[in-house]
Amino acid sequence: MRKLTIAIDGHASTGKSSIARGLALKYGYIYINSGSMYRAVTLFALENNLLELLDQNIDLFIEKLKNISINFKFNKNNLISEIFINDRNIEKEIGSLKVSNLVSRVAAIPKIRREMVKLQRNIDRNKGVVMDGRDIGSVVFPDADIKLFLTASDAVRANRRHKEMIKNGITVSLDDVLNNIQNRDELDSSRSDSPLIIDKDAKVIDNSNMSIEEQIDEISRLIEEKATN
Numbered sequence: 001m002r003k004l005t006i007a008i009d010g011h012a013s014t015g016k017s018s019i020a021r022g023l024a025l026k027y028g029y030i031y032i033n034s035g036s037m038y039r040a041v042t043l044f045a046l047e048n049n050l051l052e053l054l055d056q057n058i059d060l061f062i063e064k065l066k067n068i069s070i071n072f073k074f075n076k077n078n079l080i081s082e083i084f085i086n087d088r089n090i091e092k093e094i095g096s097l098k099v100s101n102l103v104s105r106v107a108a109i110p111k112i113r114r115e116m117v118k119l120q121r122n123i124d125r126n127k128g129v130v131m132d133g134r135d136i137g138s139v140v141f142p143d144a145d146i147k148l149f150l151t152a153s154d155a156v157r158a159n160r161r162h163k164e165m166i167k168n169g170i171t172v173s174l175d176d177v178l179n180n181i182q183n184r185d186e187l188d189s190s191r192s193d194s195p196l197i198i199d200k201d202a203k204v205i206d207n208s209n210m211s212i213e214e215q216i217d218e219i220s221r222l223i224e225e226k227a228t229n
Helices: 016-027 034-047 051-056 058-065 097-107 110-121 136-140 154-167 174-190 212-227
Strands: 005-010 030-033 070-075 080-085 129-133 146-151 203-206
Touching: 005 016, 005 136, 016 030, 016 034, 016 080, 016 129, 016 146, 016 212, 030 034, 030 070, 030 080, 034 051, 034 058, 034 070, 034 080, 034 097, 034 110, 034 129, 051 058, 051 097, 058 110, 097 110, 097 174, 110 136, 129 136, 136 146, 146 212, 154 174, 203 212
Parallel strands: 005 129, 005 146, 030 129, 146 203
Antiparallel strands: 070 080
């Protein structure tokens, strides 16, 4: 089968990364979580007291951002690609509620989005790529072979995210998680630069009542049909 570019977009906490990882493992594709890149930038701003620059001097912030390296490394133990700033693994740190509450604001800044899109588009797609985020099919890879848009009810998404955060040792209330998800949806959908939209070529999957395995099976049929035609 020929190698494909698969773009997975969707609302917050719809399991995009879990689906993307599963597909990448199944087909031997490269997996990139674009949302982790924006979370990494947010963590960088928080840890270096640079939040004021986001409003006052974004050009200086971008210059500081260029002095660090954001990349992914495959972890053979847990079979996922983890994100690093320089040589530091920040995979767990970017899941904090503090980062979650700021990431949509950071991701809405056009100059930051342009820098991240540059990095994303430079990825070698010859071996097959699965990338998830908010604007992958509409902006980053408008020529993607398969475009998916994942959605689910607010309550289901909040419960999923809450369980994930507790598992990672993050103490937070379910109400706070729900509010965070709803606020992120609003910010992502209303931003002026690359808003979260359902691309006209995207297949919409409501996974409120679907397991990860069921979703991968459904998407696999699309992949195998596309790859053999």
